[in-house]
Amino acid sequence: MLLSIVFALLVSCIQKIPKADSIVKNCMIWTGNANMPIAEAMAIKADTIIAIGSREEIRKFKGKATQIIDTGKKFITPGFIDAHIHLLMGGNALLSVELRDASTKEEFVSRIATQAKKLDSNAWIVEGNWDHTLWGGQLPTREWIDDSTLENPVAVYRIDGHMILANAVALKIAGIDKDTPDVPNGEIVRHADGTPTGILKSEAMYLVLNKIPPLSETQKERAIKKAQAYLLSQGVTSIHDVDSLGGFGIVQKMKTEDALKIRIYTAQPLDKWNTLPTRARVDGKWLKNGLLKGFVDGSLGSHTAAFLDPYTDKVDDSGIFINDPKDIYQWISEADKQNLQVAVHAIGDRANRCLLNNYQQLIKEQGKKDRRLRIEHAQHLAPEDIKRFANMGIIASVQPYHAIDDGRWAEALIGPTRMKTTYAFNSLLHANATLVFGSDWPVAPASPLKGIYAAVTRRTLDNKNPNGWVPNQKITVEQALFAYTRDAAFASYDEDIKGTLEVGKIADFVVLSENITKVDPREIINIQVLATYVGGKKVYEIQPNKN
DSSP states (O other): OHHHHHHHHHHHHHHHSOOOSEEEEEEEEEOOOTTSSEESEEEEETTEEEEEEOHHHHHTTOOTTOEEEEEEEEEEEEOEEEEEEOHHHHHHHHTSEEOTTOOSHHHHHHHHHHHHHHSOTTOOEEEEEEOGGGGTSOOOOHHHHGGGOTTSOEEEEETTSSEEEEOHHHHHHHTOSTTOOOOTTEEEEEOTTSOEEEEEEEGGGHHHHTTSOOOOHHHHHHHHHHHHHHHHHTTEEEEEEOOOSSOHHHHHHHHHTTOOOSEEEEEEEGGGGGGOOSOOOSBTTTEEEEEEEEESBOOTTTTOSOOSSOBTTBTTOOOOBSSOHHHHHHHHHHHHHTTOEEEEEEOSHHHHHHHHHHHHHHHHHHOOOOOOOEEEEOOBOOGGGHHHHHHHTOEEEEOTHHHHHHTTTHHHHHHHHHHTTBSOHHHHHHTTOEEEEOOOTTSSOOOHHHHHHHHHHOOOTTSOOTTOSSGGGOOOHHHHHHHHTHHHHHTTTOTTTSSSOOTTSBOOEEEESSOTTTSOGGGGGGOOEEEEEETTEEEEEOOOOOO
C-alpha cells in the first residue's frame, strides 16, 4: 500500500512539470535579473520562459517533442529594446538615397544624381541623412544638385533631422523664393542676394515637407517590412516608435496577417493629445499606444538647440524653442489628466531646464503618480539639473551613438566647459536617474551593439579620441545592457513582461558571437548578432559568409 502511495506521488510530481516547446542550452545567458544574473539554459513554452537556470535544472523540462536550440557556447542577452526610433522614416530611408557616409561634396552630389536616374519624373528624393562635417563643414546648396535633379523634387535631411536641403524643383513647389518671409522658429538660409540656398531649418522645413505627397499604404508596408528586417538583424526585438507618419494601421494589419515580428510602442504628437483619450494596449505583447512625443528645441548641428548661453562659435545665437513653453505645459497637463505618457525632445541645456521646470510644475499641481515622464535626448545638461532627473523620477531617454558622432565637432560649438556634461550618461546614473537607450534611427544606426560600444568607449568616429571623448562619462557594459533591456522595458510600462530573461516573461533574446561583458570594449563594435528570437521563435539568423 505504501509503495502504491509513493508511486502515485511520483507520477503526480512528474505530471506537474510542463514539457517545453524548446530548450536553449550550451550557452551563457546574461539574464538582466539581479536574483539570477547568469544562467546556462532556459525552457520555453509557447512564447514564455517557464524555467531558467543550470543545465541540470532545465533538463527535466525536455519532452519527446521539445526542440533543442544548441547555441554552441554563445552568449545570450534579453532582446534589445530601442527606446527611440522612427520606424517608417527608417524603412523609407533604406529604400531611398543613403548620404550618411558621403564624405565629399562630389560623393554627395553623385549619390543624389544616381538616385534621380532610378526614379520616375516628379518622384521625390527624400531622407538621405547627410553630414556636412564629413567634408569640412560647408553646408550644401541647391546649386550642387539642381542640374542632376531637373525632374525630381529633393528634400533630404541632415542627420539630426532638423535641417533639410531642398532643390529648385522642391522650392518651386513650395513657393519659396527671395521674397518669402522668414518663418518663426525656423530659418530659410539665403545667399547674399536673398535667394534661398535650399537649406531650411526647423519650422521652415515644413514649407517643403508638407508638400510631399503622403506615402501610399503599399509604400508604408514596404518600408515597415524593410525596417523590421533590418532591426531584427541588429537584435532589436521591441521599439518605442516616435514616428508620426501614420504607420500604426499598417503594423496592425501586419499583426493580423502574422507578419509582425517586432513589438511596438507607438507615439503620437503631443499637441494632438486629445486624439488619443486613453493609454490602450491594442495587443499587450505586440502593439501598444498611449505615448505622446513633443519638442522643445531643435538640434546642436543645426544651431537650433536652445542653450542658456550663446554658441561658442556664434556668439549672437543661443538656439530656438520650437514650441512655446506655455503651450508645452498645457499639452503635458491635459495629456497627464488622461493618463497618457509624455516624452518630449530637449537637446540644449536651456531646453532641458525648461522641460524639467514644466514637469516639476505638473507634479506640484496634479500630484504624484506613476507617470514615467521622459526627456528624449537629454543631451546637454547644466550640472545642477542632473540630480533633478532622479529627484522627480524623470527618465532620460538618450542615444549613445550620437556621442561618438557629435564628439568629432561639438566642442567647437559649445566649448570645453559645457562639453563636460554633454551625453552625461555616467553623471545621470551616479545621480540614480533612470537611463534608457535608443538609436534615433535613421538619424543614427539602429544597432544596440554600436550604441553599447559608444557608451562604454566614447571613441569618436574620427578616431581622434582613443581614450574616449569626455571619458568621465563612460559607463560599464552591464549598465549599457540594462539601458537597452530592463530599463527600456520600464520606460514603456512593460517591465512585467519583458526586459529580462526570467520565468513568466516573454522569450525575446539575442545570440551574440562573443561574451560582450568580457571582451575588450574596443572589440564590441565587431561582435555579431548571430540570431534573434521573438517569443521563442527564430526571426533572424546571420547568413554564413560565402567567401
